[in-house]
Amino acid sequence: MMSEIDFYANFAASSGEVLGLGVGSKPDEWTQKLGDRFDENRFSEESLSRDFGFIGLDFLPASDQWSCDLVSLKIHKLGMNIEGWDPVPEALSDTYGKFSDRVSIDALVEPLSSMGLTLLRVRSDQLSELETLWIPETRVEIWMVRDPDFASDRGKQVGDIYTIHHHSTSEADEERLHPY
Known part of the structure; x- marks a missing residue:
């Protein structure tokens, strides 16, 4: 059985795919792979969001159909303890086993x-609880906890991954990138 680290690495290497689905996929395709337990939000007629536990998806209308525009692994949700709720869809735990908090x-x-x-740091001029890391080959972003107070308030540690995501239009300013 593959591990959760394999899952995260495969996500990063495949430009944000989960079980073969990614940007450009339709909502029904995600339901077929991950099941029908999801939260759905519509902020406008032009946006649709679905959360399958810790997997967040944003869709935009394209040719009379919804098309996935963002895939986000909200790893910070893995530590949430809500009765009757498992943040890991069964299809993932069947393939990758147990996921850590x-x-x-x-x-x-x-x-x-x-x-x-290649893992690169994105230099920021703003103080932030999270540091942005960039994988240029696949245009995947990783937000990593860097503030100790922010970390302790959320049961995390500095250096923990907060989210990993891929957006259809992800870009990084090369002048702000430096080695990890």
Whole structure:
């Protein structure tokens, strides 16, 4: 059985795919793969969001159909303890086993490197609780906890991954990138 680290590395290497689905997929395709337990939000006629536990999806209308525009792994939700709610869809736990409440970026560096992926820091002029990391080969962003107070308030540690996501229009300013 593959592990949760394999899942995160595969997500990063495949430009944000989950069980073969990613940007461009339709809502019904996600339901077929992940089941019918999801929260749905519509902020306007032009937007649709679905959360399958810790997997967040945004859809935009395209040719009279909804098309996935963003896939986000909200890893910070894995530590939430809500009675009757499992943040990991059954299809994922069947394939990858148990998912931990916390995932350190250190656990992901080696698998990403062995896949030929580059992990870069995105320099920010703003103070933030989260640091942005960028994988240029697949345009995947990782938000990592960097503030100790923010971390302790949420049961995390500095260096834990908060989210990993891929947006159809993700870009990074090359002048702001430097090695991890």
